[in-house]
Amino acid sequence: MGEALAIAGNEMRMLLPSLRWNLVVALVFVCVLAGSYQAYLTNREQIKSYGEGEGPEPASLAAFASGIWLDANAALPILAIISGYDSMSREKKTGGMQLLFSRSTSKASIVMGKFYGGFVPTAIVSFSSLLVTSGLIVALVGPFSSEELWRIMAFAAVLILYVAVWVAISVLISTIAGNGLSSALASLLLLITLGGWSITSMALSDFMAPLPRFWAGGTTWYDAISELKVRVDEYVNWFSPPAVFAAGGGALLNPAVDVPPFVVQSRPPIFPVDVIETMRNIWPCISAMTSMLTIMLISAYVILRTRGIDLESGRA
């Protein structure tokens, strides 16, 4: 543990002064300010239309969700990637990895150290961006109820877990990639691909359960294939961190969602849905992200161990 923390400290000292890191941190807070202002304007519109008998009742939580959504789904994953994309490849290039091996540092400590080094500052920035958004929404829109505060705190925990997954993914890719540039490109490409995963899941479900247009509904086969199509679409989504986070985080910030993740709410919601009920609903999302995080770190460890001999001899 001590070795891992020492490596994490060194990693943070490399990361924080770097221009790329600070630019993305700036991007995070620009997104926070823009999102909060947009949420404020939307709230004003909502108040007007609600008074005319249209739209949902304006709520501070809805404004918070609107304010944080771009940041949580785009800026913070990019920050997480930036914090870990060259953590391994840089060491390989500069010979630092051979130095670590020569000191008999365990491979697990290296992986965990690099992960902590990226995760800790990213988590702090993520938490800070949540605080700034909350502060701006309270000042511009209005205070949160205690139920809303619990929801925001639960959302913060899920968000921290989500950025941890992206840090772990970038550390894994960095372990595989030959240099920082290819690692960064691969990580960002993965973010874009997984971010648009709903298209992939739809394509896969269409491919695996094709439903000819000329088929009429109501028959046993039609119903069975329709069911399969829905199930495939649902299964595939579980492989995408952004999709899982959007389902879990979205349910936390919207009390009207009272169905499990990836299930379409086809009837009016049953109010009130409290935060405990929502947590019970989205528990599979938390489990899925925990599993993703674990698998990424173990994979990085296994790859480092497999390729360790090459690195020690300077061939990698």
Place this chain on the structure above:
Amino acid sequence: MKAEGRRTLGTVKVLAIVLMIALAALAIYPQRAYGLTGGRATVTGLVTKPGNKVLFKILLNYTVSPPYASITYDLMARNLPNGWIAKFYKTYEGHRQEITSLTIEYTQILAQGLVDVDLEVEVPKAEKPGHYAFLFYAKGRESLYEAVMFELTVDVEALKREIKLSTEYPDVTVERQGTAGFAIVLDNVGETDELANLTAEYPDGWRVTFRGQSGDIFGVFVPKGQSAIIQAQVEPPEGVAAGVYDFAIMAQSSDLVANSTLKLKVAVVKAGTAEKMLSTLYPELNIEGAKTIFFPITIRNLGASSLIYRLTPLSVPSGWTVSFRTTPDDRTSSVSSIFLVGGEFATLYLEAAPPATVALGTYAFTVRATSEEGASQDLTVAAKITGSYEITMDLDTLYAQIRAGETASVIATVTNIGASELTNVSLDVTPPSADWQVTKTPTFYDTLRPGGYATITLMLKAPGNAEIGDYLIGVRATSDRVRSTQILLRVNVQSASISLWVVGIAAIVIAVVAIALVYLRFGRKR
């Protein structure tokens, strides 16, 4: 080397345990946490009336898989309102059988995929109207995961209760010593049987009796959808003066829910009075505003032989339209001639419809009845239009959100929908407490012409120490003559803006300090 191998092995073990815990939490397939049984109703909300049964078609989507060879579901309806009865039915080979549980075998799943079950719910006869929700629950005995629950609703509507009194000839003429008889029909057009009590309102000294098949009656039982005929006898007192007398016959159920009133008129004439071919009980009517007027007109065949009488309007004020109707409710056909047996009479209604805008004043209408023998008689009636006062108000919003000490602005539009000019038009505002400040701009309008509208801006200032929450403020338009119905404005008050800014800035400061500490600690390379 051996030490490093042991350490690595230990790390792998720890990671493997973590992975196993994570996978166990995920249970390979996350949806398993909800069970694999699904279910839905083709219709989840039904409308019915007390005493009726409703039927929900439920589809169970079971997914039993090995090691279970079958799953038995206990079927239940939970949270049913008191007195309601729920029964489950399944149709086997064309025979409908009541069931309480259902066993699904693995082989059935492969063959069918869905199982349909009928849920029949009986609503008690005494149930009150309202929206009732309960839960369908199917629980698998073999596995806790295999369960499904969803909400079903029943909207109970009240049974229609309506009785209606009517008679073909509501206005009759009697001589001083005569008796007027009315054949009254009592229709039960509701959905329950009714026992109606019969009462009457009549001038002092008069006597009204009801007769059925077995003699005098004071109540009548009418099954739903059927009618009863009642004979009402009206006898004037001795020495009654000539004139028109109003009567009202009332039928009402013992709980007063179903009731009906029939207005009758009896004209007392002296024996031997010269009768006119064309007459009316109301030669002049007063009416508020521009509304359609109906004058009852009696045409009498004074001769012994049957004749056809032609009816024509002779003079009608400009813009007005007139028609002859058999009843005031009949808007589809008008009468231009009428056949009368000798000595008989009939009552028609002269309908006079004013133009869209009509000035106050008296308007005269002259009509003529001409028999086929050439005899004719004119009749002039008059309608006096008096003023009418009606006012409505709309708010541009029914919801406002402000902070304590701040002001909400709401625009009220007041419209004069009456026929007369309104004076001193303003708003009557009922704030939640006296420390709310209400400002109206302008304070009032001196006049508002018929059909015109005016806007008043309402500024509502919440007190600085107002508690956070929703407040209802009643607003209505007023004038010297009339006032509108009240509209409730909901104002959501949040805490004072300064305290909110302090909270917001405090959160931002914490964030900045957290980041600054990280940079101070790790921001420089060693």
